Amino acid sequence: MGLRSLTASLVFAFLLSLSQVAEAEELKGRYYGVDDATGASIEIKPDSRGYRGKFFDAQGRSQSFSADRSGDAAEAVLDMDGRTVLMRVAPLPYGAAVTIVPFDQSGNLVTDEGRILNFVRVGLALPEPGSDFVTPPRDGLGRISANGFLASYEFWDANGVRNGYLSLPDRFRTLIRLFSAVQLDVIWKLCLAPNADRALAVALRGQGVSCAEVVDTMATTQRDGRFAQFKAEVAKQKATLRMNVRCADGYPETKPNCDRAAKELSAQAVLLETAGTVLGRYR
Numbered sequence: 001m002g003l004r005s006l007t008a009s010l011v012f013a014f015l016l017s018l019s020q021v022a023e024a025e026e027l028k029g030r031y032y033g034v035d036d037a038t039g040a041s042i043e044i045k046p047d048s049r050g051y052r053g054k055f056f057d058a059q060g061r062s063q064s065f066s067a068d069r070s071g072d073a074a075e076a077v078l079d080m081d082g083r084t085v086l087m088r089v090a091p092l093p094y095g096a097a098v099t100i101v102p103f104d105q106s107g108n109l110v111t112d113e114g115r116i117l118n119f120v121r122v123g124l125a126l127p128e129p130g131s132d133f134v135t136p137p138r139d140g141l142g143r144i145s146a147n148g149f150l151a152s153y154e155f156w157d158a159n160g161v162r163n164g165y166l167s168l169p170d171r172f173r174t175l176i177r178l179f180s181a182v183q184l185d186v187i188w189k190l191c192l193a194p195n196a197d198r199a200l201a202v203a204l205r206g207q208g209v210s211c212a213e214v215v216d217t218m219a220t221t222q223r224d225g226r227f228a229q230f231k232a233e234v235a236k237q238k239a240t241l242r243m244n245v246r247c248a249d250g251y252p253e254t255k256p257n258c259d260r261a262a263k264e265l266s267a268q269a270v271l272l273e274t275a276g277t278v279l280g281r282y283r
Helices: 004-008 014-019 146-155 158-168 169-175 178-193 197-203 213-222 227-248 255-271 275-281
Strands: 029-034 041-048 050-056 064-071 072-078 083-092 095-102 115-121
Touching: 004 050, 004 083, 004 227, 029 095, 041 197, 050 072, 064 083, 146 158, 146 169, 146 178, 158 178, 158 197, 169 178, 169 227, 178 197, 178 213, 178 227, 213 227
Parallel strands: none
Antiparallel strands: 029 041, 029 115, 041 050, 050 064, 064 072, 072 083, 083 095, 095 115
16 A cells, blocks of 8 residues: 555544645755654655655654655655654644654554654744743633733644633733734634634634635745744734733733833724734735
8 A cells, every 4th residue: 555545544634734725835954843853853855756855863863764745745654663654744834744653563554643743944943932931721621821822822833822722811812813913923823723713713803814825925934034024023012912911910010011011002903903914014
């Protein structure tokens, strides 16, 4: 049975949709693992038969591979931890989503034991978490503070952003919408998450954008060097937004800081911008 027919049995269908949305991306270069994949890396480039590359595990061991092309993703069979596995590398705007699924002794995929790992392109710097960082909720049924969400969502994977956004009190989701660059940044992460229809129904309402154009434009800004400009706009708005959140929730902030943040909030509200307005500046 070929790789393509084997892959069809995977339950990770959302990766297929991600690769379709990010079809402008190309797997090429070096990617380093984050979160559960920290210490691992992948080198990959296209060739006439698909892709070829090298996988480095967290212990520094490496193995070369030849990969089939499936859409814009690469699929290869590797040996990991004494087992034969299928590795599927799907491009994302910030790097790649790597699915690892082991085979059993009969050559069948054991999808229940599959893992999805995040890899980031070399050259795309990731900021360090601050003191208010919190881990993402395990689901979207609980509650999370708006300050914790805003301090942390950029460091979470797409699943975490989805769960965290759904766990926010409604009044803070409304407040975030006034800060259109932050709203767009959150939408971008939600668009990369599986089963995010409920979160996206809230986040996209009245924003004048679709996931396809958000993901495509964010990918373009990374290729043409404007991504840093977008993230700087997000950071500036987020600083004002977090101060308003902290003042509203009774964090120990000075009155001058809270007064200044309130004035900046009023100015932001008067602009009547949406995520679509911000996205238009980067097209």
